Amino acid sequence: MKTKYIPYLLLLPAIAYLLFFIGYPLVQALYLAFTKNGAFSLDTVRRATSDPTFWQALKYTILLAIAIVPVQLILALILALAVNRAFKGKDLTIYALIIPLTISDVAAGLIWYTMLSDYGFMNKLLLNLGLISQPIHFFGYEYRMMEFLAIVIAEVWRATAIVFVIILAGLQMISKEYLEAAEVFGAGYWTRLRKIVIPMLKPSIQSALIIRTLFAMQVFGVVWILAGRDIPVLAGEGFYQLTEIKDYGVASIYALTIALLSIILGALYVKFLKAEYLEVRT
Amino acid sequence: MKKAVGILGALLLVAAVFASGCISGGGPTKIVWASTQLNPPEERAFVLNELIPPFKDKTGIDVEFVPISYSDLATRLEGEEQSGKVTIDVVADLHGGLDYFNAKGWLTDLSSKIKTLQGRTFIESYMKYATDKNGKVFYVPWMSATYVMVVNKEAFKYLPSGLTEQDVIQGTDKWTYDALLAWLKNIYEKTGKKAFGLPAGPKGLLHRFIHGYLYPSFTGYEAKKFDSPEAIEMWNYFKELWKYTNPASTTWDAMSDPLLQGEVWIAWDHTARIKNAIVTKPDKFVVVPVPRGPKGRGFIVVLAGLAIPKNAPHPDEAWKLIDYLTQPETQVKVLEKVGFFPTVKEAADAVPEGPLKILVKGVTAQSSTKDALVVMIPNLGEKGGEFSGIYREAFKRIVLQGEDPQKVLSELGPKLHSLFKEKGIPEP
Numbered sequence: 001m002k003t004k005y006i007p008y009l010l011l012l013p014a015i016a017y018l019l020f021f022i023g024y025p026l027v028q029a030l031y032l033a034f035t036k037n038g039a040f041s042l043d044t045v046r047r048a049t050s051d052p053t054f055w056q057a058l059k060y061t062i063l064l065a066i067a068i069v070p071v072q073l074i075l076a077l078i079l080a081l082a083v084n085r086a087f088k089g090k091d092l093t094i095y096a097l098i099i100p101l102t103i104s105d106v107a108a109g110l111i112w113y114t115m116l117s118d119y120g121f122m123n124k125l126l127l128n129l130g131l132i133s134q135p136i137h138f139f140g141y142e143y144r145m146m147e148f149l150a151i152v153i154a155e156v157w158r159a160t161a162i163v164f165v166i167i168l169a170g171l172q173m174i175s176k177e178y179l180e181a182a183e184v185f186g187a188g189y190w191t192r193l194r195k196i197v198i199p200m201l202k203p204s205i206q207s208a209l210i211i212r213t214l215f216a217m218q219v220f221g222v223v224w225i226l227a228g229r230d231i232p233v234l235a236g237e238g239f240y241q242l243t244e245i246k247d248y249g250v251a252s253i254y255a256l257t258i259a260l261l262s263i264i265l266g267a268l269y270v271k272f273l274k275a276e277y278l279e280v281r282t
Numbered sequence: 283m284k285k286a287v288g289i290l291g292a293l294l295l296v297a298a299v300f301a302s303g304c305i306s307g308g309g310p311t312k313i314v315w316a317s318t319q320l321n322p323p324e325e326r327a328f329v330l331n332e333l334i335p336p337f338k339d340k341t342g343i344d345v346e347f348v349p350i351s352y353s354d355l356a357t358r359l360e361g362e363e364q365s366g367k368v369t370i371d372v373v374a375d376l377h378g379g380l381d382y383f384n385a386k387g388w389l390t391d392l393s394s395k396i397k398t399l400q401g402r403t404f405i406e407s408y409m410k411y412a413t414d415k416n417g418k419v420f421y422v423p424w425m426s427a428t429y430v431m432v433v434n435k436e437a438f439k440y441l442p443s444g445l446t447e448q449d450v451i452q453g454t455d456k457w458t459y460d461a462l463l464a465w466l467k468n469i470y471e472k473t474g475k476k477a478f479g480l481p482a483g484p485k486g487l488l489h490r491f492i493h494g495y496l497y498p499s500f501t502g503y504e505a506k507k508f509d510s511p512e513a514i515e516m517w518n519y520f521k522e523l524w525k526y527t528n529p530a531s532t533t534w535d536a537m538s539d540p541l542l543q544g545e546v547w548i549a550w551d552h553t554a555r556i557k558n559a560i561v562t563k564p565d566k567f568v569v570v571p572v573p574r575g576p577k578g579r580g581f582i583v584v585l586a587g588l589a590i591p592k593n594a595p596h597p598d599e600a601w602k603l604i605d606y607l608t609q610p611e612t613q614v615k616v617l618e619k620v621g622f623f624p625t626v627k628e629a630a631d632a633v634p635e636g637p638l639k640i641l642v643k644g645v646t647a648q649s650s651t652k653d654a655l656v657v658m659i660p661n662l663g664e665k666g667g668e669f670s671g672i673y674r675e676a677f678k679r680i681v682l683q684g685e686d687p688q689k690v691l692s693e694l695g696p697k698l699h700s701l702f703k704e705k706g707i708p709e710p
Contacts, residue, residue: 147533230532244485
């Protein structure tokens with residue numbers, strides 16, 4: 001056999017896997033979304049987009065991403081910088097920070113629901129401390145702002161760990177020599193952070209951002225538990241259409257919207273956050 | 283040498299065929315039980331681990347339980363009946379579905395067989411549903427369920443004047459939706475608590491409360507008078523009721539936890555979804571009939587039955603399973619484990635004192651109120667989701683977003699009516 005075919009042959013299982021598990025469902029979704037009685041039709045698209053819930057879901061999904069992702073990035077960066085030096089109990093701290101990563105989003109939602117409900121831990125604590133006289137209401141259609149806040153808190157708590165891990169790994173890859181050299185030339189902490197650490201962290205930040213933003217487009221479990229459909233999001237509405245209304249076409253539109261958003265955002269990140277490798281540039 | 287290998291291979295093949303049971307080796311008969319009921323994981327585990335094994339031990343008949351959705355069941359049954367290759371022995375589904383299958387001529391006549399069942403009396407109204415206009419019994423009533431109100435005894439301290447505890451527990455004429463509102467208002471004024479709870483979360487059954495309780499009680503119909511003046515009155519009442527309803531209701535799928543947490547004192551939900559509260563704290567709660575409206579006391583009865591498809595491969599074994607599932611002891615077990623109510627009178631008597639008795643008492647009180655207006659969930663097949671969706675949308679727009687009921691109902695009404703027209707079903 002000619003050696004030039006070997007790479008293709010090795011790729012074959014992966015391609016077969018992608019075709020079967022990604023390609024086929026994608027074609028199926030496109031078929032459900034854009035056909036009616038076997039012919040091309042925009043009827044389903046019209047049905048989905050004429051429902052105001054669709055636009056609300058799109059709006060809230062993006063708003064949630066805008067509220068959650070930057071907070072997670074900054075928080076993770078601070079935590080990673082704090083942990084990235086030698087101190088007693090360092091390993092334990094890292095383990096503790098990563099614990100939320102092991103909890104599923106539905107479980108995280110339930111934990112925060114019980115914490116924040118009228119008779120939950122938070123309200124009881126505040127009531128007992130005499131800081132409030134009536135419980136703070138977090139849940140219900142009338143309190144959508146508070147529900148939004150609860151979702152942000154729960155998501156930040158749950159998913160900052162993944163950003164933290166990626167950034168910590170990135171930090172540990174930065175050679176001490178650069179930092180020591182900078183110190184010799186009199187660069188203070190902030191200068192070192194700005195001129196060396198952050199630029200060298202860019203590849204890590206980029207991967208963390210891509211992962212988190214794409215996951216944010218699929219946000220579901222936490223929202224579903226904490227706010228139900230008071231705050232509609234794309235994945236939740238897709239699920240609702242599929243399981244409750246049984247409108248498979250509209251459900252596919254939601255799924256395809258998530259896919260489209262993810263592709264666009266991924267492309268934007270790759271284009272505008274081009275990672276610079278200092279070693280290569282010299 | 284080659285020949286020996288060939289013979290050995292052939293022998294192995296024969297042995298494998300027998301071992302795999304492809305050729306009936308005299309093992310137990312296996313029947314297929316396709317069911318749209320008891321499908322959630324917990325309930326399925328109960329069927330597989332507790333319901334079927336004793337039957338298998340007693341009769342030697344093995345049962346393959348196939349949880350299936352209504353639309354899949356309808357498609358499969360249609361395919362099998364048309365091709366003549368039936369594989370399903372027993373069908374378990376709700377009344378509406380079985381009624382449709384019978385109209386299509388897919389079900390066996392059980393009239394003579396049902397008389398042979400010993401030691402059980404089926405509740406008359408259920409038998410009426412199970413018999414078609416030609417006198418053919420097309421299913422055996424198996425389980426029933428309904429939606430009731432649960433009251434935390436604490437709430438009785440705040441009864442409004444003119445309403446007594448007995449009125450509520452027995453469901454007298456005084457136990458009306460207006461009385462409920464006065465009661466909730468009283469609680470709110472005295473304690474600051476929005477004490478009423480509804481399962482209005484995305485997986486909650488709020489739409490059943492609207493089309494099966496409020497609508498019939500106020501308009502006399504589930505869908506027929508969806509956009510009538512009586513309906514507008516009903517929605518205005520609901521808006522008023524919502525003022526005293528815990529706002530977190532829009533995040534609740536089942537009322538058991540909010541009742542146990544004390545977040546609400548009076549709640550409406552499916553019996554299966556409040557059962558946990560009653561079982562956990564039986565001294566704290568009473569199950570009571572729902573209030574009545576101007577047109578009567580509307581409530582839903584969900585009835586599930588067991589049927590045998592025409593040309594089922596093992597009709598005799600299938601009948602033995604039906605016999606087993608409708609025995610009073612089996613029915614009490616189903617009630618204890620999954621909260622569906624018996625369809626034979628003997629079983630209701632056999633329920634031991636305790637939490638379940640509280641549930642049974644409430645359900646019985648509700649079904650025996652004299653102004654009872656029993657409704658069934660209309661069988662719209664795959665359109666059922668859309669049907670529920672319309673009531674939920676009306677709720678969202680009128681009650682939550684404060685839109686004009688007249689405007690919303692005149693927009694949604696035609697959509698609802700066309701669902702029934704499309705399916706060719708008279709509007710209930």
